[in-house]
Amino acid sequence: MTADAMDSGLFRRVLRRHASAVVVVTVPGPVGFTATSFTSVSLDPPLVSFSVARAASVWPSVEAAGLVAVHVLTxxxxxxxRIFATPGIDRFAEHSKRGGSWHEDPAGVPLLDGVLAVLICKAAKLVEAGDHMIVIASPVSATHHDDESAAPLVYHAGTYMTLER
Structure with a gap:
């Protein structure tokens, strides 16, 4: 640790105070993972980003994918x-086993059914950032839940939560 580096324990404790929407990112394979690092980057041109640990088993698939789907969970x-955050399992098989459904779009990108919104994006740039890679992506299509009262799943202080309306 350099003299200017923050203690990783303190860094984690501080970031637990930040609430994040929960998304599942999927790529052809099918491969998918849960992320709380999703954010909008730019409106002109439209860009979004998410990050993936370089040591994660999903990273090679994400790196090789031309298209990704970002699913905002309800x-x-x-x-x-939880399923898509569990290492060492076939996440799509487990999702189906527990009553979840999904299908592939014409380009082979796996799409989860019943989510709040989906952005299908073309990976535009990969940026190395410590032990992670930041994927900057350009949305090429989108769908969203018709019910505007539907709320997103949020992650805060190590717990999944809902927003009060």
């Missing part, structure tokens, strides 16, 4: 978030 999809 507040009743905590089980989906």
């Amino acid at each position: 507040d009743d999809q905590e089980q989906v978030a």
Whole structure:
């Protein structure tokens, strides 16, 4: 640790105070993972980003994928978030086993059914950032839940939560 580096324990404790929407990112394979690092980057041109640990088993698939799908989960999809965050399992098989459904778009990108919103994006740039890679992506299509009262799943202080309306 350099003299200017923050203690990693303190860094984690501070970041636990930040609430994040929960998304599942999928790529052809099918491969998918849960992320809380998703954010919008730019409106002109439209860009979004998410990060992936370089040591993660999903990283080679994400790096090789031309298209990714970012699924914003609803507040009743905590089980989906947990499945896609579990290492060492076939996440799509487990999702299906527990009653979840999904299908592939014409380009082979796996799409989860019943989510709040989906952005299908073309990976535009990969940026090395410590032990992670930041994927900056350009949305090429989108769909969203028609019910505007539907709420996103949120992660805060190590817990999945819902927003009060």
